[in-house]
Amino acid sequence: MAERKRIGYIKRIESFSAAHRLHSPFFTDEENRALYGKCNHENGHGHNYKLEVTLKGEIDLKTGMVMNIADLKVIINEVIMKQLDHKNLDKDVPYFANYPSTAENIAVYIWDCLIEHLPILYEVLLYETDKNVAIYRGETNN
Numbered sequence: 001m002a003e004r005k006r007i008g009y010i011k012r013i014e015s016f017s018a019a020h021r022l023h024s025p026f027f028t029d030e031e032n033r034a035l036y037g038k039c040n041h042e043n044g045h046g047h048n049y050k051l052e053v054t055l056k057g058e059i060d061l062k063t064g065m066v067m068n069i070a071d072l073k074v075i076i077n078e079v080i081m082k083q084l085d086h087k088n089l090d091k092d093v094p095y096f097a098n099y100p101s102t103a104e105n106i107a108v109y110i111w112d113c114l115i116e117h118l119p120i121l122y123e124v125l126l127y128e129t130d131k132n133v134a135i136y137r138g139e140t141n142n
């Protein structure tokens with residue numbers, strides 16, 4: 001009988017530091033203040049983000065790997081870390097000129113950047129603080 005192909009998950013955890021301000025172009029200054037409170041302060045604030053990138057794929061019979069994590073590490077570093085670490089998200093990353101830099105939107109942004117390089121991407125999980133976490137799995141409702 002043929003060996004069954006096993007589907008496995010691997011995860012790489014990285015961290016980066018970045019500044020941002022929650023402010024939406026859809027609202028007035030007053031509405032932004034009411035909605036985002038201290039996170040709308042005009043001089044911004046920073047977070048030490050923790051990023052967890054999970055891949056789902058077949059465990060190769062010969063290598064024993066879904067993907068070599070050494071290669072995954074290089075992709076995350078090139079595609080995400082160099083763009084986001086020690087940056088002001090709103091000013092340095094053009095995407096956030098159009099989308100508020102919430103943890104949800106940062107997770108979507110990271111997904112969109114990584115999926116081009118990692119078709120077996122399963123989940124992007126982003127800790128904004130120890131208590132606040134956003135998860136994105138590439139889902140849309142259309």
Ligand SMILES: Nc1nc2c(c(=O)[nH]1)N=C([C@H](O)[C@H](O)COP(=O)(O)OP(=O)(O)OP(=O)(O)O)CN2
Nearest residue numbers: 022036039101102103104105128129130131132134
């Ligand atoms: N849905 C979202 N809500 C909020 C986001 C977000 O990204 N998505 N972000 C913020 C703030 O940027 C920030 O995360 C809140 O910081 P803070 O209140 O300091 O964090 P904690 O909740 O961990 O702090 P405690 O006061 O210890 O509870 C707000 N909302």
Ligand SMILES: [Zn+2]
Nearest residue numbers: 020039045047
């Ligand atoms: Zn914040």
